[in-house]
Amino acid sequence: MHLVWDWNGTVLNDFEIILRSTNDSFADHGLPPITADQYRTQIKMPIRAFYADIIGHEPEDEEWEALDATFHKYYVAYEREARLSDGLPDLFKDWSGRGHSQSLLSMYHDDKLVPVVRHHGIAGHFALVQGTTPPRPARKGLHLLDHLTRLDMDPARVVLIGDSPDDAAAAASVGAQVILYSGGFAAAQSLQAAGAPIADSLTAAVALIDEVMAARD
Numbered sequence: 001m002h003l004v005w006d007w008n009g010t011v012l013n014d015f016e017i018i019l020r021s022t023n024d025s026f027a028d029h030g031l032p033p034i035t036a037d038q039y040r041t042q043i044k045m046p047i048r049a050f051y052a053d054i055i056g057h058e059p060e061d062e063e064w065e066a067l068d069a070t071f072h073k074y075y076v077a078y079e080r081e082a083r084l085s086d087g088l089p090d091l092f093k094d095w096s097g098r099g100h101s102q103s104l105l106s107m108y109h110d111d112k113l114v115p116v117v118r119h120h121g122i123a124g125h126f127a128l129v130q131g132t133t134p135p136r137p138a139r140k141g142l143h144l145l146d147h148l149t150r151l152d153m154d155p156a157r158v159v160l161i162g163d164s165p166d167d168a169a170a171a172a173s174v175g176a177q178v179i180l181y182s183g184g185f186a187a188a189q190s191l192q193a194a195g196a197p198i199a200d201s202l203t204a205a206v207a208l209i210d211e212v213m214a215a216r217d
Contacts, residue, residue: 009184
């Protein structure tokens with residue numbers, strides 16, 4: 001069995017860093033701050049669509065690129081303040097100790113993702129750590145398909161643990177299973193609408209894997 005871990009909001013407990021970076025970026029562009037509740041209830045993929053809802057109009061290419069660039073400027077400055085989510089890295093060790101494989105997949109830029117994963121000392125737990133490279137895939141499902149192809153992994157043997165409806169959609173699009181973690185970015189009602197199993201901790205999420213795979217069979 002193979003486990004794919006999402007990064008932001010799942011492995012890395014960085015919601016407060018994301019929110020702070022968003023609001024600092026908005027301030028640079030004369031936009032009002034948003035609250036944690038606004039972020040959790042309105043977050044959607046792609047992020048450009050989320051920004052359109054928040055600022056009240058579809059950003060032009062130049063505006064979007066400027067917002068995205070300033071967000072990443074702040075996020076890179078703050079991201080190493082974030083900590084791994086509760087239960088990690090012990091869950092990585094336990095999973096591999098049971099004879100299973102695991103990898104890490106993120107829509108974050110690959111050249112930024114790999115160094116910060118190394119910074120947290122967890123890169124060695126994964127068969128593959130993969131972020132995005134230009135041109136970035138429009139959907140996480142396409143990114144997940146490429147990830148599993150690189151690993152030569154049958155999606156029927158794969159479970160994705162993530163924290164958003166987008167993770168559920170990505171897993172479904174390739175024929176993998178998914179368990180959603182409620183301690184990340186998305187509000188509970190958004191996760192419930194995805195129709196996937198939900199766990200309130202990563203420990204509980206991993207404990208659900210055998211049940212989820214058995215139900216598939």
